[in-house]
Amino acid sequence: xxxxxxxxxxxxxxxxxxxNIDVGLVVLDENYTIQLWNSFMQNHSASRxxxxxxxxxxxxxxxxxxxxxxxxxxxxxxxxNAAFTTWEQRPYLFKFENYRPVTGIAEFMYQNSTIIPLKNxxxxxxxxxxxxxxxxxxxxxxxxxxxxxxxxxxxSRTDGLTGLLNRKTWEYDATKEFKCFERNxxxxxxxxxxxxxxxxINDGYGHPAGDEVIRQTAxxxxxxxxxxxxAGRYGGEEFCIIMRNTDSDGASIVAERIxxxxxxxxxxxxxxxxxxxxxxxxxxxxxxxxxxxxxxxNADKALYKAKQSGRNNTxxxxxx
Amino acid sequence: MNAxxxxxxxxxxxxxxxxxxxxxxxxxxxxxxxxxxxxxxIPHIQVxxxxxxxxxxxxxxxxxxxxxxxQGFIGGGIAGEAMLLFNDTSFEDLAKLMNYDSKLDxxxxxxxxxxxxxILFGACLKGIAEQIDMEFSFGPPMVLGxxxxxxxxxxxxxxxxxxxxxxxxxxxxxxxxVQCDLLLIMTEKSIxxxxxxxxxxxx
Numbered sequence: 138x139x140x141x142x143x144x145x146x147x148x149x150x151x152x153x154x155x156x157n158i159d160v161g162l163v164v165l166d167e168n169y170t171i172q173l174w175n176s177f178m179q180n181h182s183a184s185r186x187x188x189x190x191x192x193x194x195x196x197x198x199x200x201x202x203x204x205x206x207x208x209x210x211x212x213x214x215x216x217x218n219a220a221f222t223t224w225e226q227r228p229y230l231f232k233f234e235n236y237r238p239v240t241g242i243a244e245f246m247y248q249n250s251t252i253i254p255l256k257n258x259x260x261x262x263x264x265x266x267x268x269x270x271x272x273x274x275x276x277x278x279x280x281x282x283x284x285x286x287x288x289x290x291x292x293s294r295t296d297g298l299t300g301l302l303n304r305k306t307w308e309y310d311a312t313k314e315f316k317c318f319e320r321n322x323x324x325x326x327x328x329x330x331x332x333x334x335x336x337x338i339n340d341g342y343g344h345p346a347g348d349e350v351i352r353q354t355a356x357x358x359x360x361x362x363x364x365x366x367x368a369g370r371y372g373g374e375e376f377c378i379i380m381r382n383t384d385s386d387g388a389s390i391v392a393e394r395i396x397x398x399x400x401x402x403x404x405x406x407x408x409x410x411x412x413x414x415x416x417x418x419x420x421x422x423x424x425x426x427x428x429x430x431x432x433x434x435n436a437d438k439a440l441y442k443a444k445q446s447g448r449n450n451t452x453x454x455x456x457x
Numbered sequence: 458m459n460a461x462x463x464x465x466x467x468x469x470x471x472x473x474x475x476x477x478x479x480x481x482x483x484x485x486x487x488x489x490x491x492x493x494x495x496x497x498x499i500p501h502i503q504v505x506x507x508x509x510x511x512x513x514x515x516x517x518x519x520x521x522x523x524x525x526x527x528q529g530f531i532g533g534g535i536a537g538e539a540m541l542l543f544n545d546t547s548f549e550d551l552a553k554l555m556n557y558d559s560k561l562d563x564x565x566x567x568x569x570x571x572x573x574x575x576i577l578f579g580a581c582l583k584g585i586a587e588q589i590d591m592e593f594s595f596g597p598p599m600v601l602g603x604x605x606x607x608x609x610x611x612x613x614x615x616x617x618x619x620x621x622x623x624x625x626x627x628x629x630x631x632x633x634x635v636q637c638d639l640l641l642i643m644t645e646k647s648i649x650x651x652x653x654x655x656x657x658x659x660x
Contacts, residue, residue: 208556209572215490218579221597226568249597 161269169194181233220252247276296370299355307369326388328378329436330417333448335374346406385421392417392451414449476500479584494631501625525601526574532593534650537643539578550633571598589654
């Protein structure tokens with residue numbers, strides 16, 4: 138009698154541990170009928186054990202993909218090995234609220250889970266247990282770091298004023314393009330342009346006005362080019378665009394479009410309405426260019442010609 | 458002198474035999490689960506320094522890109538890690554093998570890698586554990602890298618161990634273009650205990 142009492146006593150506190158441990162425990166039989174549903178699961182799912190025990194897992198939780206889960210579970214039954222799922226593969230098995238509904242920023246509880254085989258007295262595996270761990274804190278931290286890194290990457294690649302690529306990144310991307318061309322030539326051209334008499338704008342209306350002019354110019358460029366083109370701010374008021382799969386004739390159409398759009402643009406700054414123009418030079422990438430600098434130099438020469446011939450126009454580089 | 462550096466021929470043979478038997482059992486279990494015949498190489502056992510492991514890995518695959526997964530295990534004073542390297546040509550076959558019918562994006566590939574590792578590795582280590590009368594706990598598998606040269610996947614110059622017991626096994630699955638290499642790496646601290654278990658088997 139005393140032995141039975143002791144056993145019941147031990148059993149009782151053991152059950153208490155299983156009930157109150159702060160991880161989810163679910164026991165399933167071979168038909169995926171729920172046999173155990175501990176407090177963690179009860180509290181987070183807001184369902185009493187009476188409503189859950191004896192029910193089929195997939196009927197009760199239709200959001201749990203049956204094929205996916207049975208494939209995992211099958212290997213546990215057969216190999217008598219644990220199987221794992223992590224929040225990175227699948228954010229959760231059971232959609233529960235975040236444990237911190239007030240200060241937490243996650244929409245739901247991220248979960249890692251382990252599915253373990255449970256042996257019966259004959260050493261057979263007729264039941265499996267899902268252990269559900271709340272890993273929301275870790276997941277949220279990891280996701281935030283990832284986001285911060287993406288933001289830092291963006292900041293380090295772009296020019297703060299215009300959002301175009303900064304010079305270093307543009308040169309890096311342009312060099313890659315140049316190397317691809319060397320290996321396997323394709324149509325490619327470069328537009329270099331700058332704002333006419335930019336110094337006068339700065340002197341006449343102040344530097345903040347000049348900044349606004351540069352910002353609007355960049356915006357106009359982005360509106361006129363395709364996503365595949367590589368546009369960057371090369372210097373103060375100088376811009377450069379690599380036109381992919383486009384020769385200088387094609388590029389000149391785009392160049393003219395940008396030029397006319399800028400000519401028609403009114404930049405409003407305080408009470409001023411600022412009008413300005415740009416001059417553009419275009420060069421084709423050919424086998425004659427030994428490096429990126431020569432390619433840029435050719436476009437720059439064409440730009441110089443455009444300046445000399447009265448500004449507000451486009452000139453294509455001609456090899457002499 | 459460290460036990461690990463004095464691994465006798467007898468010990469090595471016995472370990473190789475234990476692993477061999479375990480692999481046989483694993484092959485049988487896998488064949489039943491995956492419904493295909495699994496060809497396993499004879500396990501190759503060696504005590505290695507990190508630099509040797511790097512060399513062994515490079516000989517596995519020098520210029521091809523691979524995907525790698527590792528999984529830790531521990532129990533009764535024996536601990537280690539398994540690394541599984543998949544050659545990169547075989548993802549579609551791997552999906553077929555695992556009955557994986559969703560679209561094969563990089564997320565699905567990760568899951569496939571982790572599941573396959575867990576199954577292959579679990580099957581093998583379970584066999585070893587049974588023979589030396591132990592039970593191990595397993596950590597979740599971690600993807601080391603996808604479609605990378607082997608040299609980029611491990612930072613073996615930064616690790617904090619000097620020597621480890623390395624078992625190398627290669628798997629090929631019949632009728633599928635799936636080929637992978639398993640490295641079972643046990644820490645130096647585990648060796649004494651492992652050898653005691655082996656002595657018991659030898660005696």
